[in-house]
Every structure is written in structure tokens, then in C-alpha cells.
Amino acid sequence: MSENNAPPVNRMAITILSLAGFFVALYMLAHSLGWTGPLVCGVGDCATVQSSKYARIGPLPVPALGLVGYLLMLGTAFLGIQPRHRQATMVSRALVGLSTVALLFSGYLTYLEAYVIHAWCQWCVISAILATLIFIAALPEWKRLGGSDA
């Protein structure tokens, strides 16, 4: 295996981080749909955050958006690890776009917790940290944007 064709470590990191984020979002979604007991919330005040009007966007629970976002990043990064897609510009574009949207959305939710709801939910914070790490892991994709589609 040549150096150029080695699986990109950053995409492996994004895959693992996205999978972790997927389960965080799944847990929050299961709770918001009433499938679980109370949220495990050792730090912060999850109840206040989850019962606030900001926990939904219209009829959609916010964790549902997170679930879809993490799933898309997971799928894209995993695809980008496969030999035939490692050089694909589309993968880099998708990862740059998705990770940026995830970071901005997490920033918005963190702002709401800090300045509007005045309460913190540890799972939201964990998700925000994962989104930040995914964005950092996606930085090399900006350089790859000049590559050619496979």
C-alpha cells in the first residue's frame, strides 16, 4: 500500500467520533420519545434543557437532527476510508460541509444553554465537544478539496 493510498487517519477519527455522537443523539432521542427512564445527568440540569421549548424545532426533537447529522458524517467518513473513495473530492466536500454545519449548530445550542435557558445538559455538552473534535479532524479535508473525483 503506497503512502498516498493509506487510509486517512482523520477520516477514521471522524468515523469513530461520529459513531459516538450517533449513540449520544440516539439516547437523547429515545428519551424525548418517551422510550427511556429519566436521563442520566450527573452534571448539569438536563431536565430543564430537555423540557425547554428549544428542545424541539417545530415537531422535530433536536436529537433527531443530531442523529441524522452524525449518521451522515459516519457514512461519509467510512466511505472515504474505502480505497476507491480515498481520493474523492466529493467526500472531502461533504465532510467539510457536514462538520461545519455540525459545529455551527452545536455552537448555537451551546449559546442557548448558556444565555437563554441558563442550564446545562451534559449530553448536549458531550455532543458539542464531539462536533468540535469532528470539525478539527475534518480540517485536512480542506487541503484535499483540490483533489480529483475518483
Place this chain on the structure above:
Amino acid sequence: MTKFYWVLGIVAVVGLAAVGYSVGSNTFGAAATEPVVVEGLDDPTQLMSLAQGITKGDANAPITIVEFADYSCPGCGQFALQIKPQMELQFVQSGIAKFVYYDFPLISIHPHSFLAARAARCADDQGRFWEYQDQLFRNQPAWAVKPSIEGDLMDFAGAVGLDEGAFEACVKSDAYADVVSANLRLAEELGIQQTPTLMISRGKGMARRLMSYDFPSIQSVIEDMLAEIEAEKAGTPPGN
């Protein structure tokens, strides 16, 4: 690459196990979610002692406002959030009236109402009934439609500062299933067919049942009763 798949697999297994355990856990076990059989409910005297309202305001207030409500009923939520605060401000806090709340869980159409009513009474054990009730009504659109509400009930307990262990033990123990069942029976015996139903009395004569729960209707009945009380004190019939 192999190491990557190992890490991915471990994250997947741990995540699935954690979420699966969380979904599979049933916080309240076999707690009563429906009315229970209570001895003596057929006897009106016993029924009156078994049914228990929760009172807010001066116990010696001349006017009594009684509400029969269901925590899942949208109208009850609207009354609790939009009209009751105004009513309390004007009549309860001023000592003119006391407010008494009775449960009327219509479980045939609202399957979580009985459990919610019991949970509110468990909150009353820790002196947080009204705060807990506020949480139930404020968040009603979200929890009332869920397949199970155990998580929400515990969340509300946390939000109002309850000792969650004691609260959970109370709800699990089926406490207050008899009281809520008695309240339900009382509502049925009174011929109440809708929620919320408001009844206003002044200690003498029949209570007046309101056909609507808007603030002007409540205000009008209370002002009439106050006029009657004043007239009685003055020894003249009201209106003269």
C-alpha cells in the same frame, strides 16, 4: 486499519448496550396507572372522606373554587397556564377565595393521566405539588403523547428540586392510587363529564358549576357571591 475496526466495534457495542439498557429499563415497574378498587366508595360519607383535594390559599376564605382536572387535557393546561394565574392573583392571594384541586383522570382517552395525578401527589409529600403541577401542564404537549412518561415524571421531579429517590419510591409504591381513584369517583358522582370543571361555592347553598372556564365568568360568579355575603351581613337581600 485492524485497530481502527476494533475501536469502532468497541464504540458500537458500548453504545448499543448503553442505549439498549436505557430503553429497556422501566423506572416505575408495575406502579398503578389505572384506578384501583377502594372499599367504601359507594358510601357517600366515606367517599367524601376518601376523596381529597389539595388546597391553595386561606382555609378561612369565604369563597371556595374547586377544580376537577386531568393532566393530559389541553383545556386543563390552558386553564392552568392562562387563567388560573390571574384568578389566583385576584382572588386567592387576596384571601377572597381558596382554590381546591381534585383529580379527574379520564384514562379512557388519556392513558397517562392517572400516573401523572399520582406523581403530583407524590410531589406534594415534599411540599412541591403546585410546582410539579405547573411542570406537568407546561410540558403537557410533549409528554402526553409519548408511549411512556416515566422519564418525564422524573425529569420534572428534578426540575422542581424534589428528592428524586423518595419521589420515585412513592410513585413505585402505588401511593395515592386510592385517593386519585376516590377523586375520580367523586367527580362521577357529581355528574361531572368534562375537564376542567370549575365549581364555586360560598359555604351556603349549592355550589355553582361554571359552563366555561374563562376569567370573566369566574370573576362574575365570585363578585355575585361576595355581594350576597355583604348583603347577608347587612341584613338585606342582594341587589337592594
